[in-house]
Amino acid sequence: MWxxxxxxxDERIGFNDLYKNLLDRPEPKTNWWNTLGSASLFLFIxxxxxxxxxxxxxxxxxxxxxxxxxxxxEGVAFGWLIRGIHHWGATLMVLVVFIHMLRVFYTAxxxxxxxxxxxIGIGLFLTTLGMGFTGYLLPWNQKAYWATTVxxxxxxxxPFVGEFILKALRGGPELSxxxxxxxxxxxxxxxxxxxxxLIGIHLYLIIKHGESHSPTKED
Amino acid sequence: xxxxxxxQINERYEKQLNKGERFWPDTIFRDLIMSVGIFVLxxxxxxxxxxxxxxxxxxxxxxxIPRPEWYFLFLFKFLALYGQLPLIGKIEWLATVLIPTxxxxxxxxxxxxxxSPHRHYSKRVLPISIMTVxxxxxxLLTMTSEVPTVAxxxxxxxxxxxxxxxxxxxxxxxxxxxxxxxxxxxxxWTTGLAATAMIILSGTVLALAPExxxxxxxxxxxxxxxxxxxxxxxxxxxxxxxxxxxxxAIIEGVEGLEGEKITPINSRDVLYTITDASMIELIxxxxxxxxxxxxxxxxGGELSKSEIxxxxxxxxxxxxxxxxxxxxxxxxxxxxxxxxxSYDVHIQPIVKRYCISCHRPGKDNNNYLMTTYEEILTTxxxxxxxxxxxxxxxxxxxxxxxxxxxxxxxxxxxxxxxxTKALKPDVVDVFLRWIxxxxxxxxxxxxxxSTTPSP
Ligand code: HEM
Numbered sequence: 001m002w003x004x005x006x007x008x009x010d011e012r013i014g015f016n017d018l019y020k021n022l023l024d025r026p027e028p029k030t031n032w033w034n035t036l037g038s039a040s041l042f043l044f045i046x047x048x049x050x051x052x053x054x055x056x057x058x059x060x061x062x063x064x065x066x067x068x069x070x071x072x073x074e075g076v077a078f079g080w081l082i083r084g085i086h087h088w089g090a091t092l093m094v095l096v097v098f099i100h101m102l103r104v105f106y107t108a109x110x111x112x113x114x115x116x117x118x119x120i121g122i123g124l125f126l127t128t129l130g131m132g133f134t135g136y137l138l139p140w141n142q143k144a145y146w147a148t149t150v151x152x153x154x155x156x157x158x159p160f161v162g163e164f165i166l167k168a169l170r171g172g173p174e175l176s177x178x179x180x181x182x183x184x185x186x187x188x189x190x191x192x193x194x195x196x197x198l199i200g201i202h203l204y205l206i207i208k209h210g211e212s213h214s215p216t217k218e219d
Numbered sequence: 220x221x222x223x224x225x226x227q228i229n230e231r232y233e234k235q236l237n238k239g240e241r242f243w244p245d246t247i248f249r250d251l252i253m254s255v256g257i258f259v260l261x262x263x264x265x266x267x268x269x270x271x272x273x274x275x276x277x278x279x280x281x282x283x284i285p286r287p288e289w290y291f292l293f294l295f296k297f298l299a300l301y302g303q304l305p306l307i308g309k310i311e312w313l314a315t316v317l318i319p320t321x322x323x324x325x326x327x328x329x330x331x332x333x334x335s336p337h338r339h340y341s342k343r344v345l346p347i348s349i350m351t352v353x354x355x356x357x358x359l360l361t362m363t364s365e366v367p368t369v370a371x372x373x374x375x376x377x378x379x380x381x382x383x384x385x386x387x388x389x390x391x392x393x394x395x396x397x398x399x400x401x402x403x404x405x406x407x408w409t410t411g412l413a414a415t416a417m418i419i420l421s422g423t424v425l426a427l428a429p430e431x432x433x434x435x436x437x438x439x440x441x442x443x444x445x446x447x448x449x450x451x452x453x454x455x456x457x458x459x460x461x462x463x464x465x466x467x468a469i470i471e472g473v474e475g476l477e478g479e480k481i482t483p484i485n486s487r488d489v490l491y492t493i494t495d496a497s498m499i500e501l502i503x504x505x506x507x508x509x510x511x512x513x514x515x516x517x518x519g520g521e522l523s524k525s526e527i528x529x530x531x532x533x534x535x536x537x538x539x540x541x542x543x544x545x546x547x548x549x550x551x552x553x554x555x556x557x558x559x560x561s562y563d564v565h566i567q568p569i570v571k572r573y574c575i576s577c578h579r580p581g582k583d584n585n586n587y588l589m590t591t592y593e594e595i596l597t598t599x600x601x602x603x604x605x606x607x608x609x610x611x612x613x614x615x616x617x618x619x620x621x622x623x624x625x626x627x628x629x630x631x632x633x634x635x636x637x638x639t640k641a642l643k644p645d646v647v648d649v650f651l652r653w654i655x656x657x658x659x660x661x662x663x664x665x666x667x668x669s670t671t672p673s674p
Binding site: 019022023024025026027028029030032034035036038039042043046062066070073074080081083084085087088089091092094095096098102105106107108109110111112113114115118119122129132133136139140141142143144145146147149150151154157158159162174175210211212213215216217218219 | 220224225228231232235236237238239240241242243245246247249250252253254257258260261262264265266268269270273274275276277278280283284285286287288289290291294295298311312315316323326327329330331333336337338339340341342343346347350354440441
């Protein structure tokens with residue numbers, strides 16, 4: 001019975017092709033530095049899962065955000081653990097993505113034929129920082145509020161268009177309920193969607209070109 | 220890059236593939252171990268370090284020192300140091316926009332800027348040197364981000380050292396890199412020396428940096444903590460007009476409001492008609508026309524948003540009969556026979572609840588401040604008589620037992636304490652035992668003085 005289901009599925013999906021194309025690929029000798037990309041991917045997935053859980057209880061309004069976070073920490077079973085993982089996961093993801101980028105730089109893996117992988121990677125780096133920046137405001141505590149205030153102020157110093165960027169980020173001249181709404185939407189919908197799409201392209205390119213070997217004297 | 224080099228690169232890669240491994244299971248296996256390791260690390264961090272509690276956002280609290288997320292700290296430090304530079308320091312957007320954009324632009328276009336097909340380290344000394352100095356700089360700027368650039372005594376030594384380490388050395392190193400462009404050895408030396416100098420300077424800065432005082436912000440997370448915090452704040456700020464249980468209907472002993480009739484704020488009239496939101500606003504804004512001053516920082520008062528929330532929680536749970544109060548810890552642990560109380564465990568919470576509302580700076584109190592252990596023992600117009608170890612006639616003990624202190628002419632110099640409502644006997648007992656046994660500060664000191672009555 002199971003065998004029949006398997007055969008039926010195999011006929012439509014082609015497990016063998018999947019296996020051959022995705023898993024049974026040759027790779028040059030790799031080392032621990034090469035695990036950082038997949039570690040970034042793992043962290044992205046983990047942030048997604050824990051984040052989904054958090055949105056169940058979180059309310060993006062200045063009146064309730066803080067209390068809903070307190071409730072997650074105090075009232076929800078294992079809420080503290082989930083939020084703890086999401087919180088530290090964010091920190092670690094920025095760190096891991098950054099070190100991943102450094103390793104690609106030092107081994108010159110961005111050179112032909114992987115230039116596009118690098119460009120997409122820069123996009124990934126910026127969106128990861130964007131996730132951190134928008135997520136930081138959500139608890140609506142002192143640290144969050146003031147960090148975002150100074151963060152958006154920096155954008156305001158751009159000549160000519162600074163004022164406009166500042167208002168677009170904040171949804172007005174001051175941080176307000178609108179800012180929180182905006183950051184929340186960006187944090188759970190807009191940026192993750194971009195990030196996921198970029199990761200898809202990134203991974204396709206990596207499978208297409210294979211992982212680079214660590215540079216030898218000849219290279 | 221011509222087709223010939225491309226072909227060579229691809230051939231070399233093929234060779235490496237033949238000597239290499241399989242994605243499944245070799246590569247994936249290591250990836251999995253890494254991910255599991257990270258997952259375990261995250262669980263440990265979440266469990267043992269957790270997330271420090273923070274007070275609620277308070278837009279009016281301009282005293283709060285804003286800090287960005289930790290991974291932007293280096294940029295902030297850089298901006299602060301840059302602002303110290305003569306002349307160009309004034310052109311803000313150079314540092315906030317131009318330099319970051321330039322750095323990011325170079326990084327983005329890296330594959331098109333570094334066009335040589337070579338990958339080995341020995342053939343990429345220039346880019347590696349530039350990146351290394353940059354990364355070392357970023358790490359050091361992050362580490363020193365808390366150190367002020369101008370010390371409290373006005374000395375700019377720390378700021379100067381930081382500017383040298385964070386801006387001057389990197390700039391000099393970058394210039395030298397382009398001077399030595401064709402000399403690998405000199406470039407490596409420059410990188411090494413620059414990095415070492417930056418590390419030593421930043422180390423010095425960290426060693427010289429003033430010890431950072433741990434900021435004490437009480438963040439009450441559980442309901443009972445919030446209620447207790449609210450009760451303390453209420454006792455400090457509100458009792459003089461509303462009484463310690465909110466029942467005062469006629470204000471006494473407050474300048475300018477003497478005899479003023481007010482609605483007791485523990486009554487249903489007040490609690491049922493005012494919602495939490497308007498209560499918060501009322502406390503923040505006060506009733507300037509009726510004589511209640513504003514308390515919210517937004518309007519020039521002393522209380523933050525969170526603190527006002529706590530007061531409202533306290534009022535609701537203790538006075539509003541629609542709310543059921545959770546079990547609240549007693550103000551201080553009850554004393555056993557022969558046990559000596561300490562400042563830390565017993566006196567401090569009592570003083571906070573019953574005395575600090577008047578005995579703090581800016582109030583009428585014969586200059587007797589009670590906010591710390593030292594102050595309690597050493598301040599006041601009658602400092603030498605207020606507290607005398609082992610003496611029942613200490614002024615403090617007399618006044619809290621409803622005895623007035625008179626001078627030689629029989630004139631009253633100190634009234635009963637607290638002036639409006641006598642302390643409960645168990646609280647008086649704590650003060651008595653504390654002073655009779657020499658005013659121990661810590662619980663450990665008190666324990667050595669305690670005697671267990673032999674049966
Ligand atoms: C969310 C962030 C990211 C994810 C999930 C991710 C994922 C991955 C994975 C799984 C690999 C293959 C394994 C490895 O070499 O470690 C990889 C390789 C690569 N990544 Fe990323 N990456 C991210 C960010 C970046 C960034 C910021 C850059 C650079 C700007 C970058 C550039 C590259 C390049 C050029 C390769 C090919 C390396 C080689 O073939 O040796 N990636 N990435």
